[in-house]
Amino acid sequence: MVGRRLVFSVGILYLGFTTGLLLVVFGGITDHLIPLFAIGAFLTFTLSQTGMVLHWVRALRTEKGPEHAGHRMHLAVNALGGAITALALVVIVIAKFREGAWITVIVIPLVIVLLRLVRRYYDHLEAGLREPGELNLGNTQPPVVLVVTQQWNRMADKALSFAFRLSKDVIAVHVARLSGEESDEERAIRGRWSNDVEAPAKAAGLRPPRLVLLNADYRLMYEPLLKEIG
Numbered sequence: 001m002v003g004r005r006l007v008f009s010v011g012i013l014y015l016g017f018t019t020g021l022l023l024v025v026f027g028g029i030t031d032h033l034i035p036l037f038a039i040g041a042f043l044t045f046t047l048s049q050t051g052m053v054l055h056w057v058r059a060l061r062t063e064k065g066p067e068h069a070g071h072r073m074h075l076a077v078n079a080l081g082g083a084i085t086a087l088a089l090v091v092i093v094i095a096k097f098r099e100g101a102w103i104t105v106i107v108i109p110l111v112i113v114l115l116r117l118v119r120r121y122y123d124h125l126e127a128g129l130r131e132p133g134e135l136n137l138g139n140t141q142p143p144v145v146l147v148v149t150q151q152w153n154r155m156a157d158k159a160l161s162f163a164f165r166l167s168k169d170v171i172a173v174h175v176a177r178l179s180g181e182e183s184d185e186e187r188a189i190r191g192r193w194s195n196d197v198e199a200p201a202k203a204a205g206l207r208p209p210r211l212v213l214l215n216a217d218y219r220l221m222y223e224p225l226l227k228e229i230g
């Protein structure tokens with residue numbers, strides 16, 4: 001998902017899926033989609049005019065002055081436009097119901113429900129983030145830093161050095177053994193670990209990082225690593 005919001009990522013997938021589905025259902029004949037377009041257009045006109053009616057009603061209740069006459073004129077124009085487009089919408093739905101208009105009667109309420117669920121999700125997320133409170137300093141212990149290494153090299157050296165800046169409790173995890181007895185690679189790692197890692201750490205007054213060797217079939221490290229963390 002590329003979109004940061006669900007309306008971007010899920011919305012794009014929804015539009016692509018429904019567009020392809022409509023083309024398949026109507027056999028690729030775009031002329032059959034005209035009733036759906038007409039319903040969508042007149043529904044949009046009706047909703048926009050209705051929204052403007054509510055806007056002018058609210059303005060008449062809250063504002064006072066000579067502009068009231070203009071507000072009433074705008075209210076009358078938008079109310080008339082909304083009534084006309086709503087009447088046209090009803091006529092199109094009834095006349096073209098069997099030709100595909102029934103799809104919009106079913107789909108539009110479902111889309112509204114979907115959008116309300118998305119809105120509820122973001123409202124719930126925002127409510128959880130904006131709860132006021134003091135800074136929680138109940139747990140200020142340094143974390144356990146887990147460093148995954150392939151072999152002892154400069155990359156592992158820099159990773160462990162940075163880990164010691166974050167915490168004194170460092171664990172190095174190496175995924176090498178597929179199955180069976182300890183391999184030559186593991187024995188070499190343990191030997192170098194004692195000389196190249198543990199000895200310098202003790203000399204610097206630090207707790208030597210613990211080396212953990214994990215079994216992983218085909219070097220799939222995620223499952224054994226999660227088990228080690230758990």
